[in-house]
Amino acid sequence: MCLGVPGKVVSIEASAVDMPMGVVSFAGITKEVCFAYTPDIQVGEYVLVHVGFAISKLDEDHALEVFRTLKEMGELGDLEIPQPSGARTP
Amino acid sequence: MKFVDEYRREEDAQAFVRAIRAKVTRSWTLMEICGGQTHTLLRSGIDRMLPPEITLVHGPGCPVCVTPLTQIDRALAIASRPNVIFTSFGDMLRVPGSTTDLLTVKARGGDVRMVYSPLDAVTLARQNPEKEVVFFAVGFETTAPANAMAVRHAKSLGLTNFSVLASHVLVPPAMEAILSSPSNRVQAFLLAGHVCAVMGWTEYEPLAKSHGIPMVVTGFEPLDLLQGIHMAVDALEAGRTGVENQYVRTVSREGNPAARAVVNEVFETCDRAWRGIGVIPKSGYRLRPEYAAYDATLKFEVGAITTEEPKECIAGEIMQGLKRPSACTAFGTRCTPEHPLGAPMVSSEGACAAYWLYARA
Numbered sequence: 001m002c003l004g005v006p007g008k009v010v011s012i013e014a015s016a017v018d019m020p021m022g023v024v025s026f027a028g029i030t031k032e033v034c035f036a037y038t039p040d041i042q043v044g045e046y047v048l049v050h051v052g053f054a055i056s057k058l059d060e061d062h063a064l065e066v067f068r069t070l071k072e073m074g075e076l077g078d079l080e081i082p083q084p085s086g087a088r089t090p
Numbered sequence: 091m092k093f094v095d096e097y098r099r100e101e102d103a104q105a106f107v108r109a110i111r112a113k114v115t116r117s118w119t120l121m122e123i124c125g126g127q128t129h130t131l132l133r134s135g136i137d138r139m140l141p142p143e144i145t146l147v148h149g150p151g152c153p154v155c156v157t158p159l160t161q162i163d164r165a166l167a168i169a170s171r172p173n174v175i176f177t178s179f180g181d182m183l184r185v186p187g188s189t190t191d192l193l194t195v196k197a198r199g200g201d202v203r204m205v206y207s208p209l210d211a212v213t214l215a216r217q218n219p220e221k222e223v224v225f226f227a228v229g230f231e232t233t234a235p236a237n238a239m240a241v242r243h244a245k246s247l248g249l250t251n252f253s254v255l256a257s258h259v260l261v262p263p264a265m266e267a268i269l270s271s272p273s274n275r276v277q278a279f280l281l282a283g284h285v286c287a288v289m290g291w292t293e294y295e296p297l298a299k300s301h302g303i304p305m306v307v308t309g310f311e312p313l314d315l316l317q318g319i320h321m322a323v324d325a326l327e328a329g330r331t332g333v334e335n336q337y338v339r340t341v342s343r344e345g346n347p348a349a350r351a352v353v354n355e356v357f358e359t360c361d362r363a364w365r366g367i368g369v370i371p372k373s374g375y376r377l378r379p380e381y382a383a384y385d386a387t388l389k390f391e392v393g394a395i396t397t398e399e400p401k402e403c404i405a406g407e408i409m410q411g412l413k414r415p416s417a418c419t420a421f422g423t424r425c426t427p428e429h430p431l432g433a434p435m436v437s438s439e440g441a442c443a444a445y446w447l448y449a450r451a
Contacts (some may be wrong), residue, residue, distance in 0.1 A: 002124055002126055002151070002153075002229070002230055002232040002233070002282060002284040002285060003126055003284075003437075003438075004232070004283075004284045004287070004310070004311075004340075006092065006093035006094060007246045008092070013183070019239070019243065023392060027091040029091075032231065034207075034209060034236075034239065036239060036352070037235055037346055037348050037349040037352075038346075038348075039348060040199055046092065046093060048284070048287060048340055049234065050236065050284060051179070051206065051207045051208065051233060052206060052208075052210070052236065053205025053207070053235060053236045053239070053349075055232070055235065055284070055287050055288055055346055055349060056287040056340045056341070058093055058339050058340060059338065059340075060339075060340045062338040063093060063158075063338075063339035065338050065339070066097070066102075066314070066317050066336075067096075067102070067311055068101055069317065070105055070106070072108050072114050073105065084098055085152065
């Protein structure tokens with residue numbers, strides 16, 4: 001139930017229901033999402049969506065940290081690690 | 091899909107497995123809290139890739155599984171009423187109560203509907219002013235902000251035909267209960283990343299300190315879990331305690347204060363019974379008195395509830411990490427996803443469902 005899906009903010013509108021609503025694209029599938037908990041979010045940024053609410057903004061730079069760790073481990077030890085391609089656009 | 095696909099690459103996963111093998115010198119037992127993580131671990135085969143020194147035990151992080159039977163039976167009684175539209179996340183529909191489940195109530199004519207978001211239930215209440223719309227508000231800290239906002243939104247709209255059956259549970263008190271048990275064998279925790287997206291991890295710091303163990307905030311993709319395990323093993327081998335964060339792209343130490351503010355406005359902490367485990371002090375949320383008008387428990391008198399659990403079901407021991415699903419005598423025979431004895435066999439986060447789906451018996 002704690003499933004969270006990352007998606008790209010497509011639009012933000014001041015809605016009639018007194019809450020910031022908008023549309024998030026999940027690799028092309030779009031869904032209406034409430035942005036009450038990510039009030040500073042901008043179109044084009046990525047959010048983690050849980051049951052129709054954006055609960056966290058995703059940090060693109062931090063997202064690459066796991067690949068930096070892998071690279072460092074590869075350099076320190078003798079792991080044969082391919083170069084990560086990093087974040088790809090869907 | 092960005093932020094997903096790159097965390098599923100096999101060659102990177104293999105690199106982490108090699109790094110874990112290189113690091114480990116003795117046996118360690120780790121618990122992943124969240125049932126979603128359990129499913130990733132088994133689906134991607136991580137449990138079979140790890141060195142034999144590492145034992146993963148599955149935690150109680152399946153809200154559907156720990157919702158007490160009295161609440162399920164209460165939900166079934168309310169959903170059976172003629173003037174009620176009963177709404178729930180899909181996970182809950184097939185969870186067995188004492189005698190039936192929500193899908194069966196629906197088949198018998200009850201108006202039971204699955205919703206994607208609690209706001210959908212509020213919309214249903216607006217569209218059906220002649221009906222009572224009830225939302226089954228279960229979940230951990232991740233889901234509480236959404237459910238709290240639904241209640242607050244219904245109040246701001248002046249709706250009088252919307253209520254929630256709240257059965258929220260909280261992670262840290264459950265961890266405290268596990269760590270304090272004489273039968274505990276957990277030496278490190280992988281913390282539930284999405285719970286921490288809301289709550290941050292400050293409340294785990296005293297827990298890690300008092301029990302002298304490491305905890306790693308961990309995400310849900312295969313690489314997240316492998317890195318989380320690597321960090322936990324690194325901490326265990328080095329004798330390091332405290333909280334570390336693997337899920338840096340999503341979680342910060344302070345979490346989401348805006349979400350917590352609304353949760354604290356609508357909910358207050360209460361003692362809560364966990365199915366199969368028992369009452370854990372201060373381990374749940376209930377509606378604050380100011381929101382009593384939205385409390386389905388107060389709104390619908392359902393009479394005395396006498397619950398009955400199947401004697402053969404060992405869900406409670408599984409949820410506490412004391413037994414694996416494969417140790418259950420009913421697993422795969424008298425208990426299957428089609429005919430479940432306990433909730434962990436039907437929930438998408440249940441450990442029994444994971445063992446069944448990925449053939450780990």
